[in-house]
Amino acid sequence: MLQEALGADALGLLALLRQGGVVIIVLAALSLLAVTIIIAKIIQFRRLRIGDRSFVEPMLQAWRQGDRARATAALKGRKNPLASMLQQVIDPPADIAPQQRDADLERQARSTIAGLDRHLGLLDSIATLSPLLGLFGTVLGMIEAFQAMQAAGGRIEPGMLAGGISTALITTAAGLAVAIPAAAAFSWFEGR
Numbered sequence: 001m002l003q004e005a006l007g008a009d010a011l012g013l014l015a016l017l018r019q020g021g022v023v024i025i026v027l028a029a030l031s032l033l034a035v036t037i038i039i040a041k042i043i044q045f046r047r048l049r050i051g052d053r054s055f056v057e058p059m060l061q062a063w064r065q066g067d068r069a070r071a072t073a074a075l076k077g078r079k080n081p082l083a084s085m086l087q088q089v090i091d092p093p094a095d096i097a098p099q100q101r102d103a104d105l106e107r108q109a110r111s112t113i114a115g116l117d118r119h120l121g122l123l124d125s126i127a128t129l130s131p132l133l134g135l136f137g138t139v140l141g142m143i144e145a146f147q148a149m150q151a152a153g154g155r156i157e158p159g160m161l162a163g164g165i166s167t168a169l170i171t172t173a174a175g176l177a178v179a180i181p182a183a184a185a186f187s188w189f190e191g192r
Contacts, residue, residue, distance in 0.1 A: 021167065023137035027130060027174045034126045034182040037119050041189050049080040050116065050192050059086060081112040120189055127183035134175015141168030 045051070055074050062070035071090050075083040085105055092101050145165050 021137070021140070021171075023133055023140065023171045024174055027133055027137075027171070027178050030126050030130055030133075031178045034123060034178060034185070037123045037126075038181075038185045041119070041123075041185070044116070045189070045192060047079065048116075049078065052078075052080050053082075055080070055083060056086070059090075063090065081108075085109060085112075116189075116192075120186060123182055123186045123189070127179050127186055130179035130182065131175045134172045134179075137171020137175070138168040141165060141171065 055078055059071045059074035062068075062074060068090060072087065075087045075090070078084075085108060088101070088105060088108075092098075096104070142165070144167060
């Protein structure tokens with residue numbers, strides 16, 4: 001009845017969760033957290049058009065030619081934080097000294113980068129800790145396998161070890177399955 005309601009795939013997943021124990025549950029939670037961060041960052045980066053530099057060259061060309069209006073037009077309506085900062089360079093407030101303007105721009109750049117970096121440290125930690133948790137599960141599985149060997153005494157059968165070794169392999173694979181996409185996403189976001 002339960003198999004019909006959930007389907008064979010869901011029961012297989014539940015069996016893996018049960019076999020991997022607490023380590024698999026923690027890795028599943030970390031995986032969910034990593035996916036949430038990745039989706040939130042993709043939305044944030046797309047909304048701000050991070051990586052879009054199509055406006056920079058036209059703006060610089062106009063600026064070099066002394067055409068402030070065309071340089072400003074190249075930046076108009078851009079959500080990219082770089083466009084906002086370039087606009088302040090093109091059209092600085094008259095009542096602010098150049099040193100103050102530079103300090104304000106640096107402060108704005110640091111604030112923007114801090115906002116883009118938010119939660120990336122957590123993603124990096126997930127990428128770092130997941131393989132270690134998988135290794136921890138491997139050690140626990142091997143302990144279980146050796147305890148089964150000890151309990152069996154001289155009549156050791158391969159089937160007795162299979163559960164512990166299987167747990168070891170499941171947690172290792174799960175740790176890597178969480179870490180690899182998290183590390184790749186972290187590197188990509190950091191590069192942007």
